[in-house]
Amino acid sequence: MGTLSKTTCLQCGHTFVDRSGGGRLFHQFRCENCGESKFVSHKELGEAYDRYAYKSIQDLFEELQNEPNFEIEREHEKDYEKDYEKDVENIVGRCKCGGRYLLHAPSRCPKCHSTQLERDDSDTIFYD
Numbered sequence: 008m009g010t011l012s013k014t015t016c017l018q019c020g021h022t023f024v025d026r027s028g029g030g031r032l033f034h035q036f037r038c039e040n041c042g043e044s045k046f047v048s049h050k051e052l053g054e055a056y057d058r059y060a061y062k063s064i065q066d067l068f069e070e071l072q073n074e075p076n077f078e079i080e081r082e083h084e085k086d087y088e089k090d091y092e093k094d095v096e097n098i099v100g101r102c103k104c105g106g107r108y109l110l111h112a113p114s115r116c117p118k119c120h121s122t123q124l125e126r127d128d129s130d131t132i133f134y135d
């Protein structure tokens with residue numbers, strides 16, 4: 008599930024549409040330094056994705072026993088995601104700024120790269 012939300016930078020006042028979350032066919036990575044997104048299809052990731060997807064499904068089953076809480080899940084970056092990010096770095100390469108692409112790097116303002124963003128959730132569009 009991906010979303011498009013109207014976002015305002017609290018640092019410089021720039022407004023932009025932030026795209027976040029991957030879809031069924033691709034993953035979104037963000038540069039840890041500048042926040043630039045890169046979308047990579049699962050197909051391109053090949054075996055690395057298959058391993059990740061398998062573990063994600065195991066996780067999902069566990070979660071179904073509990074109340075799902077996606078915010079907490081995001082905060083606790085799982086080990087297999089770290090492995091995945093390492094694999095992906097080999098496949099996807101690095102951002103032109105030299106930063107690594109990570110699965111859960113925060114959104115950043117495209118102008119000043121601040122992470123102090125205000126998202127207008129009333130204006131969120133879901134896609135995929």
Ligand SMILES: [Zn+2]
Binds near residue numbers: 039040
């Ligand atoms: Zn970058």
Ligand SMILES: [Zn+2]
Binds near residue numbers: 021117118
């Ligand atoms: Zn800004």
